[in-house]
Amino acid sequence: MPRLRRLAAAVLSLAGLGLGHAAGAGEEPDLARWRPAFARPDAAPEPRANPTTPEKAALGRALFHDERLSGDGRTSCATCHQPELSFSDGVARRAGHDGEPLPRRTPPLWNLAWGLTFFWDGRAPTLEAQASGPIENPREMAGDLAAAAVRLRGDPGAIKAFEAAFPADPRISEAHVREALAAYQRTLVSPRTRFDDWVAGNEEALSAGERAGLALFVGKAGCVACHSGWRFTDEAFHDIGLPQATPDLGRGEALDLRPLDRAFKTPSLRERVWTAPYMHDGSVPTLEAAVDHYADGIVPRPTLSPDLPRGLTLSPEERAQLVAFLATLSSEDPPRPAPLPTAAATAGTEPIVAGATRIGQSGRRFAPGAVRIHAGETLTFVNDDTRTHQIRVDDPRMTYASGAQEPGDTLPLTFAEPGAFEVTCGVHPEMHLSVEVEAPPRH
């Protein structure tokens, strides 16, 4: 599936508003101007190849709770992603089948329809691709998706459900199991909270202390550098200087890039009061402790994210304000999914620049965002940003992954054959460049 262009509203908003960087210490940000950057969408995206129908989502929900997908017949997706616990499990690292803790925390499943990569290290490009991972992991569900599909074919109820979900091709196949699971997960949209009421213009929805926390979040504390957009994640990968309980290299291992060692995907902050403990290894027990980490606990090392606040000093009152603000991103009561209407993800509206061959990368954004060139021409990617990037093309016709592209590095990339290609960044998946390659001109 060609990668869909989803220039995140958050990034666009931040750039458009000149809010790409957090306000400096001592500045009193005008909070109202942040409202557009955090506005909730009206619809949930769905891939054209797997639209979210009610029947498919219902099947996916049933499969999500179906223990027949597991090797031991006693484990389902919901065993770890418990709906009562915000589709997580409330523990730091759940024990696997061997009795030993799994390497990473069970992530909650809110708002994955907007995800750009999946798993803590982003190794799955789609929810459909992700679905089989835990099912077939010998330490998790220890299942075999092909065998599970065979089992389901003997169940008249399952046959009926697949017929309803996939009327054009009702086979009970591995692909359809994955697609149904993905469709269901796209319906797990977190409900509106008091913060959303504030975004909508109700100033009184937040207390003075909570607004002070928001001011810190987008200002002095610089949290918004990574926790951006309505979901409060940039979908990028950062080493945030956690003490390492286990030697887990995260995105660095997934991409085999040492500068990204110990980098993990920025988690969304929605409904987080219900999903403690925190971080990829569950090592931080409370929101208070999470705030303390950024002020006092960062372990210095070369791979630290450049977006991480440095030398941050927060008073006890400021820490409490930040925690109070973070709580406003969660429901007052245990949340239930609030599905949105779906809409097919559409191509971006970036104007195509013909003939441009120099691509800047400042501010985690390709500039220009869409180009038209001729086959055989070379694009030159100039890392004029302050962060490490990785140029990627994941396409059956052309697969390319650069090494770590450090600030100042220049990278040439030649497109040999005509077609439409998508270039992304392996560290910051929201960075997106469309490349239309035309046949070479005749002379």
Add this chain to the structure above:
Amino acid sequence: MKRRKLWLGLSTAILAAPTPGLPAAIAAEGGLVVAQAHGEHGAKAKAPPAEAKGATASGEGGEGGEGASGAALPPELRLSRGIGLVRGHLLVGNELIEAGRWADALPHFLHPSEEVYGTIRGDLKAFDVPPFDVALKALAQTVKAKNKEAYARARATLDERLAAADRGLKAKEANWDFFTLETALEVLKSAASEYEEALKGDRIVNVVEYQDSRGFVLEAERMIGSVGENLARKDADAAAAVKAALADLKTAWPATLPPKTAVKDVSAVLGDISRIELQLGRLR
């Protein structure tokens, strides 16, 4: 619904209604002693008698009752009592979880946020206690999910929040030992009300109320035990009398699941509590 209010705020000296089986002398003495004790607790501990009567007449026990009945108490006692009721619920809830009775445990994890927290929410800030309603609800979710590992973690988080509440109260309370005893007495009063709700004749017909009251008694015992040595140093005989009365009282709750026939009637329970209350004046 049967509503017979026997206990008033500590500033009142009489029982609201004659109780069959409760010696009048004990009732009168208890009220008198309490009134004396309260007089030395400090100005902030005073509550208008009228309010006290109103509070005790307005629902205790049952849904919303155990929280609502604290309205007339001084803020520090109301907060401390509320924390005690929360802990009482958790105690008995935990017993049920340990017995594998998750469904039976659930009400005891829902009640703290539904019935108690609202009565102390407004007092938290005055005592520098961070809010903990989310911690209560998150704990209840782990019980709904029947996830013991998550339960243990969420419980530890909540226990830390409650400990912070203790610290906030302790920082502003000059006579912590006596204050703890006072609080325990308030918790016992709630236990008596819940117990009354649980009973119909000599049968326990409402298991949840029985269990609520058991949790409150266990929590009161824990509270009194936490200051027991200090109380004994003040007056060994009075402390021993409290201990003996508590031991007698506890026999009404022989196990987490109720006996077929009630061990004690309400009057006997109230009598035991009165014996504790009688000692307050000597343990200031």
